[in-house]
């Protein structure tokens with residue numbers, strides 16, 4: 302299912318085949334289950350209690366820490382300056398605007414210091430952290446791009462899909478803005494393009510590792526959001 306031969310067989314049936322479209326397709330039903338996750342609708346329509354939003358953001362900050370390190374690995378493994386500039390600009394946004402949204406959310410919803418400093422991470426958050434750390438330390442550039450394409454493209458898709466309710470808490474609005482704005486859309490398009498290109502040059506074993514990494518990241522996305530949804 303994840304070999305180069307599988308990709309070529311799929312591509313032969315398409316008018317305009319794109320590797321990242323194929324990767325998304327072989328990651329169903331987890332991809333659509335994540336994009337259409339009820340957590341995002343509850344959040345966007347103002348049905349998610351403030352405390353539950355804060356719980357999600359605490360867990361998500363546990364994702365953002367190794368994710369930031371993964372961008373660092375991507376910058377290091379990139380083939381040249383052109384990629385490093387784009388990834389570095391994204392890193393700049395992550396550690397300024399996005400980090401600030403987290404910090405102000407923790408303040409606004411009075412998240413206790415203990416939960417900020419040493420949060421109780423859910424098993425699904427820990428499993429996602431482990432995957433990001435492993436991909437950063439052992440993965441090649443294409444595998445890192447595969448993980449980044451998943452995490453950013455899935456967030457773009459739900460953010461473009463949801464309908465915003467009236468009178469949303471400003472921090473919820475800000476969280477959606479971070480994931481549907483034009484610069485973010487351009488970044489996701491760039492990530493996809495670069496993975497489409499980089500995959501061409503991989504040998505067969507590296508190609509399969511890249512495709513497995515994509516699928517495993519989607520599995521982790523679904524499990525994370527299933528776990529943080531309030532019951």
Ligand SMILES: Cc1ncc(CN)c(N)n1
Pocket residue numbers: 361364452453456522525
């Ligand atoms: C779990 C998760 N996945 C993706 C993103 C978007 N960077 C996020 N904030 N959190």
